[in-house]
Amino acid sequence: MTSAPWPAPFAATPLDATVTIPASKSLTNRYLVLAAVADGVCRLRAPLASRDSDLMIQALRALGAGIQEVPGSGPVPDLVVTPIPAGHCVDASVDCGLAGTVMRFVPPLAALLSGEVSFDGDPAARVRPMAPIVAALAGLGVKVSDGADGLMPFTVHGTGTVRGGHVAIDAAGSSQFISAILLVAARFTQGLHLEHTGESVPSVDHISMTVQVLRSLGVTVDDSTPKHWIVAPGPIAAFDVVLEQDLSNAGPFLAAALASRGTVRIPNWPLNTTQVGDKWREILPQFGATVSLDDGVLTVTGGPEILGVDIADTSELAPSAAALCALATGPSRLRGIAHLRGHETDRLAALVAEINALGGNAVETPDGLIINPAPLHGGVFHSYEDHRMATAGAIIGLAVPGVTVEDIATTAKTMPAFPQMWADMVAQTTVTEA
Secondary structure (H helix, E strand, O other): OOOOOEEOOOOOOOEEEEOOOOEOHHHHHHHHHHHHOOOOOEEEEOOOOOHHHHHHHHHHHHOOOEEEEEOOOOOOOEEEEEOOOOOOEOOEEEEOOOOHHHHHHHHHHHOOOEEEEEEEOOHHHHHOOOHHHHHHHHHOOOEEEOOOOOOOOEEEEEEOOOOOEEEEEOOOOOOHHHHHHHHHHHHOOOOEEEEEOOOOOOOHHHHHHHHHHHHHOOOOEEOOOOOEEEEOOOOOOOOEEEOOEOOOOOHHHHHHHHHHOOEEEEOOOOOOOOOHHHHHHHHHHHOOOEEEEEOOEEEEEOOOOOOOOEEEOOHHHHHHHHHHHHHOOOOEEEEOOHHHHHOOOOHHHHHHHHHHHOOOEEEEEOOEEEEEOOOOOOEEEOOOOOHHHHHHHHHHHHHOOOEEEOOHHHHHHOOOOHHHHHHHHHHOEOOOOO
16 A cells, blocks of 8 residues: 655755664565574564565564564564474465565575475566576476566475575576575585676675675685685574664665755764665765764765766665765766666666656666756655655655655655654754744
8 A cells, every 4th residue: 555645854954963774674684584594593683673574574484484573672672583493394375575585585495395385476576587586496406386487476396405506597687686595505405506697796795795694604605706606505503693774774864964965973883794885985975975984973964065976886775876866966877787677666767757757867878877967846756666766755855845755655665664764854953043
């Protein structure tokens, strides 16, 4: 169900705000999958509570994992996960919603069980590419029915074991195809030698995140040869982990500092992290912002203008970056993001349509966007059931009065409290003389 049109708050004065961001979706859902195949009970502290993480929890429970909410140290309950019992037999249906991590990460796990597990999701999920997962499972000797078109719905027919060994796929469409197989590869009888046969893999930082998390749990992963990942068979250690906040979801709030010519602070920013969102510290200065990290607080202050940029591989950060490009005083180019055409929506086409509908000047290129300066006006910014499109509209609305975001509730995918958090941020402004 979509929400009523949301009038994006306009920042009449520069912001002076501090915002705390919920946990990382990427880390929460990776740790949930690993907990389901670990060698003991695991605990996720301060995890993300959102539609994507709820869908993952429901999927893992359907496959036999025990997941219990227990009081934690913050507003969100901790999760205690009892792994799926060895030799578990199950016939189940998994609702993937529009969560790429669920539709890509869970099928290889289902292949380790005995039984038939069917996968489907929202109408928009039925057009998201799944062929590399289906091909990888087939290459590993796992039967998948109704997936010949490389799309959902399909059914995984598990026999209780996966032999593993060498398998080659083209993962140029999404790094999730690589991470999906790596996450459970240590449970394959022969381990795994995964080879990417296409051109460069997008969002390699997400693969690095997967590899580092696996290594932290005692899994041996050799990624020394480009486009090859070798995982040794063996146990996945039980863990007790505190989840980092979502640095990608911090992006719109940091961008708000530039859009309002103000300052936004994010506490508890990690000094070292595997999250792609840490790139904001490199990206925002190119737009003219001042960025500092002191005592765990990331502070971003906007400059007198937003500068045009030429940036490569902004990955999931691209919609927020594109919103800043639309507000910039110079031309901008975002490169190396062709794979965004296969995300929750075709993000490149959607960004061009919505920026131009507000008077902007954006065009698609084969691998990204060119956005030139143009005076913007109010209007409806459509979300396309995509949380990052909705937040891009909110950023533009800070600087352009009269912008309305269609279906702001789609932000519940990874940040259910976004509308209130945004309103609270905008209420924190610099003190001006009466």
